[in-house]
Amino acid sequence: MRRFWHLIQTVLGLIFRHPIIGTSIIPLLPDGRIVLIRRQDNGKWGLPGGMVDWGEDIPTTVGRELVEETGLELVKIRRLVGVYSAPDRDPRIHSVCVVVEAEVQGTMQAQDTLEVMEVQAFATDALPLGNLSHDHDRQLQDYLNGLTTLA
Template identity: 75%
Template sequence: MSRLWQIGQTILGIIFRHPIPGTSIIPILPDGQIVLVRRRDNGKWSLPGGMVDWGEDIPTAVRRELAEETGLELVKIRRLVGVYSAPDRDPRVHSICVLVEAEVKGEMKIRDSLEVIDIKAFPPTSLPPGELSHDHTQQLQDYFAGLTTVA
């Protein structure tokens, strides 16, 4: 019985003690504005994004999360901005976030009202004041500085 318990603990450790991959997206509209969403869980503005589902690659997750949270369509991923992996970057779980800049089109519409309470396009020079959710303030600072960050 103790050997079975050890095996069970090992399996649970493998499943639950590893970072979860996710994405953040800097959606750029044709007019150059950046789209942000207001999160239901903390009321803060945030880059759209989320966890990568089983069987998905990063581009597929970007396309899906963008559509779910903003209603927008991915035209193309312009560039990799960074990979963020600090254990405390997301208060819910240890996640590894792949941040991309994306050219998008379409009409903004909330499709996931359980996660998103508002959506808005901002000129790059007039992003909402105050702290953004998670580490998105740092992500946007790295983006505007033209960096490709691994943190």
């Protein structure tokens, strides 16, 4: 029994003491506007994205999250914007976020209305910077400055 309990503690430690991997997507429409979502949990604008599911790679997660949160389809991933790993970057859990720029197409409409209140496209000079969810202000600013960041 003691050996079994030790195994359970080890597994729980592996699960809960390691960061979760996720993505944020900077979706670009053909006209150059950037798509943001308004989150249900805090009412703030932010980038679409989410956790990588077991058995998924990052490109698959990007495509799935885009459809779920914006209704848009992934055309192609253009570039890696950065990897953000600060323990406090997400107020819910320690997560490592891989941020990519992606060409998208289709009709904007939130599919997962439990997570997303609204989907909207913004010209770069009209982005609601300064009070975005999580660390999305930094992610977008790094993108707009042409940086590739490891933080």
